[in-house]
Amino acid sequence: MKLMIEQGQVWLYNRIVQMKHSVQIYPHLLWIVCTKMWLFLGMTFSLGILIPGKLCSDLQYDGDQVLHIVPETFQQVQHLQHLCSTLMLDLWKPQQLEDIRAGEDLHIRVPAPLVQEVKDSLDQHMISYKVLINDVQELVDESVLKERSQRQVPESYNYTEYHPMEEIYEWMTQIEKSSELVTQHYLGNTVENRTIYYLQISQPSNKPKKIIWMDCGIHAREWIAPAFCQWFVKEILQNYESDATIRRFLQNLDLYVLPVINVDGYIYSWEAERLWRKNRAPYMNGTCYGTDLNRNFNSSWGSVGVSFNCTSEVFCGSGPESEPETRAVVQLIEQKKSDILCYLTVHSYGQYILTPYGSTTTPPSNNEELMQVAEKAAAALMGKYGTSYKVGSTSLILYSNSGSSRDWAHMIGIPFSYTFELRDNGTYGFVLPPDQIQPTCEETMLAVTTIIDYVDQKYFPGGAVMLTSGSLSLSLCLSVVFTWIAS
Amino acid sequence: IFEKDSTVNCTAEVLYHLGNKNAAPDVQFTIEGELKNTDEADNLFYNRIKSLKNELVAENIPDSYGNVPPEMEPIRALAWAASGYVIWKNSNENTKYQLAQIKHVKQVKRSDEYLEFDYMILLHENVSQEIIPWQMTVLWHPQHGIEVTQNSRQPKHV
Numbered sequence: 001m002k003l004m005i006e007q008g009q010v011w012l013y014n015r016i017v018q019m020k021h022s023v024q025i026y027p028h029l030l031w032i033v034c035t036k037m038w039l040f041l042g043m044t045f046s047l048g049i050l051i052p053g054k055l056c057s058d059l060q061y062d063g064d065q066v067l068h069i070v071p072e073t074f075q076q077v078q079h080l081q082h083l084c085s086t087l088m089l090d091l092w093k094p095q096q097l098e099d100i101r102a103g104e105d106l107h108i109r110v111p112a113p114l115v116q117e118v119k120d121s122l123d124q125h126m127i128s129y130k131v132l133i134n135d136v137q138e139l140v141d142e143s144v145l146k147e148r149s150q151r152q153v154p155e156s157y158n159y160t161e162y163h164p165m166e167e168i169y170e171w172m173t174q175i176e177k178s179s180e181l182v183t184q185h186y187l188g189n190t191v192e193n194r195t196i197y198y199l200q201i202s203q204p205s206n207k208p209k210k211i212i213w214m215d216c217g218i219h220a221r222e223w224i225a226p227a228f229c230q231w232f233v234k235e236i237l238q239n240y241e242s243d244a245t246i247r248r249f250l251q252n253l254d255l256y257v258l259p260v261i262n263v264d265g266y267i268y269s270w271e272a273e274r275l276w277r278k279n280r281a282p283y284m285n286g287t288c289y290g291t292d293l294n295r296n297f298n299s300s301w302g303s304v305g306v307s308f309n310c311t312s313e314v315f316c317g318s319g320p321e322s323e324p325e326t327r328a329v330v331q332l333i334e335q336k337k338s339d340i341l342c343y344l345t346v347h348s349y350g351q352y353i354l355t356p357y358g359s360t361t362t363p364p365s366n367n368e369e370l371m372q373v374a375e376k377a378a379a380a381l382m383g384k385y386g387t388s389y390k391v392g393s394t395s396l397i398l399y400s401n402s403g404s405s406r407d408w409a410h411m412i413g414i415p416f417s418y419t420f421e422l423r424d425n426g427t428y429g430f431v432l433p434p435d436q437i438q439p440t441c442e443e444t445m446l447a448v449t450t451i452i453d454y455v456d457q458k459y460f461p462g463g464a465v466m467l468t469s470g471s472l473s474l475s476l477c478l479s480v481v482f483t484w485i486a487s
Numbered sequence: 488i489f490e491k492d493s494t495v496n497c498t499a500e501v502l503y504h505l506g507n508k509n510a511a512p513d514v515q516f517t518i519e520g521e522l523k524n525t526d527e528a529d530n531l532f533y534n535r536i537k538s539l540k541n542e543l544v545a546e547n548i549p550d551s552y553g554n555v556p557p558e559m560e561p562i563r564a565l566a567w568a569a570s571g572y573v574i575w576k577n578s579n580e581n582t583k584y585q586l587a588q589i590k591h592v593k594q595v596k597r598s599d600e601y602l603e604f605d606y607m608i609l610l611h612e613n614v615s616q617e618i619i620p621w622q623m624t625v626l627w628h629p630q631h632g633i634e635v636t637q638n639s640r641q642p643k644h645v
Contacts (some may be wrong), residue, residue, distance in 0.1 A: 162552055274551045275587060275609060275618045292616070305614075311643075313616035350613075399614050426585035429611055433553035 061140055063112030066092060066133035069122070071102045079125050080106060087114055107132060159231050160438045162223050165194075165267045168259055171230065172197055179237050180204070181250075188328025191281045192264045196328050201236055201255040210459060211336060212452050213414075214344040215258035215329065218293045218405065220265030220276045221430040222348040224422050224440055229259040229346065231441035232448065245449060249456035253341070261325055262293055275430060279325055281317070283310040291317035294347075295401060296326045299408035300359035305401030316403050329405065334412070341455050342416040343409035344448065349429050350398075350421035351389045353378055353447065356410040358394035359402035364410055367393075373454050374418060377447035384443040387423065394419065416455055420444065495520050503580045511576045529629040532561040536594065536602055543594040543604075562592055565633065566606055569625040572635045574610065583613035590620065601626045607641070619643070 071077045081097045083089065090109035091097065100106055110118045122129050133139060157171055176184045181203060187196040202209065216229035236255065240246045260266050264280040278290030288310035295306045301320035302308070309315060321327050333340060353374040356364045364370065371391065378389040390397055394404070410417040423432055423440045432440070499516035536543060548563050549555045555563055570586040578584060587609040595603040603626050610619045620641035626634040 270551070275611070277616060307615075313618070428549060428553055429585055429587050431549045431551065431553045431588055433549065433555070436553075 061112075061136035063115070064109055064136040065112075065115050065131055066107055066109045066136065067118070067122075068130045068132040069106040069108070069127060070104065071100065071106060071127065073102055076125065076127050077102050079121075079127070083118065083121055084108060087118065089114070089118070109133075109136060157230075157234075159227070159234055159441070161434050162227060162437070163230070164270050165260065165263060168226065168230070169197075172199060172259065175199065175233060175237070181237060181240065182233070187258065187332060188324060190262075190264045190325055191279055191323065194263045194267075196258070196261060196263055196325065198256055198258040198332075199233060201233065201250070201257065203240070203250040205251065207252070209252060209254045209339070211254050211256055211340045212342045212344070212455065213256045213258075213333065213340055213409075214346065214448070215261050215405070216346040217258075217260040217262055217266055218345060219347060220262050220269040220278070221274065222422075223269070223430070224348045224432050224437065225346040226260045226266065227437050228422060228441050228444055229257055231437075232445065233257055233259075235445055245453050249452050252456055252460040253452065255452075258329070261329060263325075265290070277313050278315065279323055281323055283315075283318075291315055291323050293323060293325055294345075294405055295403040296321065296323050297330070297403050297405050297408035299357075299404060299411050300402040303402040304359055305399055306403060314401070320403065326405075330408075333409065333414075337412055337414060340409075340414050341459060342418075342451065343406065343414045344418050344420065344451070345406050345409075346420045346422065346444075348422040348432065349424055349426065351387065351423060351425055352398065352419070352421040353389055353391045354394045354398065354406070354419040354421065355391070356393060356417055357407050358398070358400060358404050359407055361393070361395045363393065366415055370416065370418075373416065373451055376454065377450040380450045381443045381447040384446055385439050387439075387443055389447075416451065418451065420447070493523070495522060508579055512578055514575065526629065528561070533602065533629045539594075542596055543592070545592050546590065548589040548592070562604070563589065565604065565625060565627060566592070566608055568633050569606065569623055569635050570608055570610065570621075572633075573621060573623055573638050576638075577640075581614055585611045585613070587611040587618060595624075601628050601631070603627075617643075 069080065071080055077100050081100055084091060084097055084100075090111075091107075092109055093105055093107040094100060119129070157174070163171065172184050176182050176199070181201050183200045183202070184197050185200055187198050189195060198215075214229065214232065216225040219225075236246060236250075240250055262279050265276055265278060268280055269276045276290070278292050280289055281291050282289055290310070292306075292312075292314045295301075295314050295316035298320035302316050306314050306316040317323055317326075321330055333343070355367065355370045355374060374391040378391050381387060381389055394401065394406075404419070406417050406419045422444060423436055428436075496519040497516055498519070499514055502513040504510045504512070543562075545559060545562060548559050548566075566589050567586055574584040574586075589606060589608050591607040593605045595605055597603050603624065606623045606625060608621050608623065610621050611617075612619060620643065622637070622639050622641055623635050624637035626636055
């Protein structure tokens with residue numbers, strides 16, 4: 001037992017002395033305190049039980065100090081040993097009284113009520129000391145806070161501000177740790193060899209699931225889009241138990257969320273040019289950069305609404321899927337296309353829900369249904385803050401463009417394919433103020449869940465209703481049987 | 488037209504010239520109701536700038552994060568109005584321009600009662616998706632209104 005305490009002490013001591021902020025000392029400190037208390041009680045009652053956690057958590061270190069002493073003489077060593085054993089001071093270094101030596105570091109934790117007495121005694125014996133830790137409780141509190149914030153990402157990550165790529169990478173790692181529903185997956189690499197990740201939200205079950213795909217940030221400057229993807233994930237994870245709609249569709253659908261496709265472009269828009277749109281592929285011997293990823297897909301590639309000149313913002317690349325970012329998305333979606341029911345791609349600005357196609361005005365086969373669902377989504381969105389979204393095919397209400405990811409998704413057979421263009425209408429455009437992040441995300445959430453809910457009800461009809469009627473008839477049967485037996 | 492506490496409806500008839508593609512479209516508009524009186528705010532801003540010891544200089548309005556410091560709001564509003572003129576002059580059936588950002592603004596001291604600002608703005612063209620730098624010189628006086636005395640499209644820097 002003593003050995004375990006000592007090891008724990010050493011561990012704790014090392015951490016605190018390093019004074020690093022990533023210290024997670026609380027559980028260990030707690031454990032040490034518990035066992036020490038046990039020892040103390042054990043001396044009187046010889047109990048072999050561990051003290052329950054609740055008691056331990058009431059123990060405080062307010063005002064406790066850790067003193068650093070280097071004894072100079074043997075007499076000083078003896079006095080210190082005497083002091084430590086009489087007052088039962090907490091030896092941090094060395095671990096045992098008998099190892100205190102002249103010329104070597106001595107660290108002792110002195111409980112608050114004894115601090116003055118100890119200092120007086122040291123002064124009396126001309127033993128100089130330094131205060132290593134002024135208040136042990138402060139350090140404990142700090143580390144608890146850090147530990148909590150690392151564990152509960154949904155609460156401490158600020159979803160109402162824009163985050164640079166490094167923070168989004170970190171967020172993905174943390175969100176995966178924070179929930180058993182989320183897993184992070186490798187999608188591919190960018191031109192500049194950065195990693196593209198997506199998150200999979202999946203309710204564990206035996207049932208085979210269908211897939212809803214949502215990507216954000218194809219265009220670097222559209223910062224509100226990645227902000228929405230992150231918000232979406234957070235909302236799902238926070239509400240999947242309490243929200244009936246989410247709970248229902250998570251039984252049948254897995255959500256694949258790609259927070260930032262165009263990682264290089266996004267970083268470039270933070271570091272160099274805020275209004276950058278394309279990826280960072282070098283062309284013409286590095287004299288010109290960037291392909292418009294949303295003109296690079298194999299959907300009537302290069303036919304309309306594009307430029308073959310790299311200097312253009314709608315440069316469609318050297319060929320369909322010429323860009324690694326495009327290929328990364330394509331290979332995953334191709335692989336899973338038989339299970340993907342819905343492809344959503346999020347952009348800004350303009351306030352639109354756009355249906356296929358951009359490359360032609362010929363409507364898609366399921367146009368009526370697509371429009372109907374989009375109208376429903378726009379209505380739900382408007383219900384929140386009155387924001388008005390226009391609904392229609394890109395080629396009819398916006399402009400012609402070929403090679404878009406949304407067109408491609410629909411062409412390979414994904415029935416519900418939509419492009420979202422979020423706030424605003426041009427007042428701030430791409431540079432949407434952060435105080436609009438929350439309302440934009442809240443209203444867009446309603447639109448997206450309307451679509452997912454519709455898809456869920458369409459492909460997995462009546463599940464809940466059948467369950468109720470089934471159990472109802474069962475209970476009716478049983479009650480009849482029991483009545484019959486009782487009579 | 489969007490004002491802080493109210494929305495005023497404005498209907499406009501826009502005619503694009505079929506023959507002369509370079510001519511600005513013909514615009515006839517009607518405002519339903521009345522625009523808010525901004526005399527007080529205008530005069531406050533006017534006096535503030537007039538009393539500056541050094542010429543006003545600013546960059547990136549809004550900044551990358553979408554923030555506009557409150558004292559820069561009138562500068563932005565002025566740019567918004569002036570860019571409307573520039574946009575009108577350069578619009579055709581295949582363009583849709585918006586003011587994306589003020590890259591740089593510098594006040595030019597004048598001996599008369601007007602305020603003069605030299606702006607470098609970025610226009611976003613929605614069809615080509617281009618970001619076009621544009622220089623414009625703006626004159627303003629609370630009672631005499633706004634005038635764009637000079638404007639020119641700038642080359643996109645590589």
